[in-house]
Amino acid sequence: MEMKNMKLTQSLKKKITSLKHKKYRNQYNQYVVEGFKITEEAFKTDQEVHFIVVNVSIAEDRKTKDLFSLAREKSIPIYDADDRDFQKLSSLETPPGILAVIEKKKEFIAEDGSYLILDCIKDPGNLGTIIRTADWFGFENIVIGEGSVDMYNPKVLQSTMGSVFHVHFIQNQNLFSFVRDLKKKGYQIIATSSDGDEEKVKVHQNPFAVIMGSETVGIDKEILKLVDHKYRIKGCGKAESLNVAVATGIVLSKLALK
Numbered sequence: 001m002e003m004k005n006m007k008l009t010q011s012l013k014k015k016i017t018s019l020k021h022k023k024y025r026n027q028y029n030q031y032v033v034e035g036f037k038i039t040e041e042a043f044k045t046d047q048e049v050h051f052i053v054v055n056v057s058i059a060e061d062r063k064t065k066d067l068f069s070l071a072r073e074k075s076i077p078i079y080d081a082d083d084r085d086f087q088k089l090s091s092l093e094t095p096p097g098i099l100a101v102i103e104k105k106k107e108f109i110a111e112d113g114s115y116l117i118l119d120c121i122k123d124p125g126n127l128g129t130i131i132r133t134a135d136w137f138g139f140e141n142i143v144i145g146e147g148s149v150d151m152y153n154p155k156v157l158q159s160t161m162g163s164v165f166h167v168h169f170i171q172n173q174n175l176f177s178f179v180r181d182l183k184k185k186g187y188q189i190i191a192t193s194s195d196g197d198e199e200k201v202k203v204h205q206n207p208f209a210v211i212m213g214s215e216t217v218g219i220d221k222e223i224l225k226l227v228d229h230k231y232r233i234k235g236c237g238k239a240e241s242l243n244v245a246v247a248t249g250i251v252l253s254k255l256a257l258k
Helices: 010-018 022-028 036-044 062-073 083-089 124-136 154-160 175-184 244-256
Strands: 030-034 049-055 078-081 098-103 115-119 141-145 168-173 188-197 208-213 229-231
Touching: 010 022, 010 083, 010 098, 022 030, 030 036, 030 154, 036 049, 036 062, 036 098, 036 154, 049 062, 049 083, 062 078, 078 083, 115 124, 115 175, 124 141, 124 154, 124 244, 141 175, 168 175, 175 188, 175 208, 188 244, 208 244
Parallel strands: 049 078, 115 141, 115 208, 141 168, 188 208, 188 229
Antiparallel strands: 030 098, 049 098
16 A cells, blocks of 8 residues: 655654754754755665655645655655745745755765865855765865854755765864865865966876865965965956865866876
């Protein structure tokens, strides 16, 4: 007999709504993702999905039923919500009709290998796009500094398009201490800087770490003192600076070819 969807309770509505805020994501150690692709990716990568919620208006769609099948294979509860309730639960202007509540995994990075280090990335869309870009170019270890937006922010997660499940990361790090420790381990430290070398990204040794900072404030000056090679992306137009997500894509593409 096919399992039936359950009606969403008031207590679950309250919990899902609370997870829009970092305080409650930390309290419950859970977060919300929205959309078919990222929810499917959560299933495929064996994330601990507590339950999913579907807008009843799309419950009969083919791709919704396919998602139900994946959820039932894993004994994941499915709750129905009407359009009005789903609008309230969603963090998006145009809710996709599917959301999942997922357990946070323990944050970690590999003890060796190369790192992408992010200093003061406050815009959720930028951080999410950087994560997706790092995943594309095979940079699996990401270190996020103090003052950056929370990785589990709904807009960050949405922008990763599921890549959040493919990378390792740690957040809220004192980057000066982290980079200093890498130097002691023999890492080459690379960073983007307005006074850098336009010629090419120079990797003299492995492992290495590359640091990216926001276009507003750049990389902290004390951290820049620890850098071995500063690189500046050459441009020929009139724009004052590049979006940090775009700049990260350019740098990682060059490093990936080394």
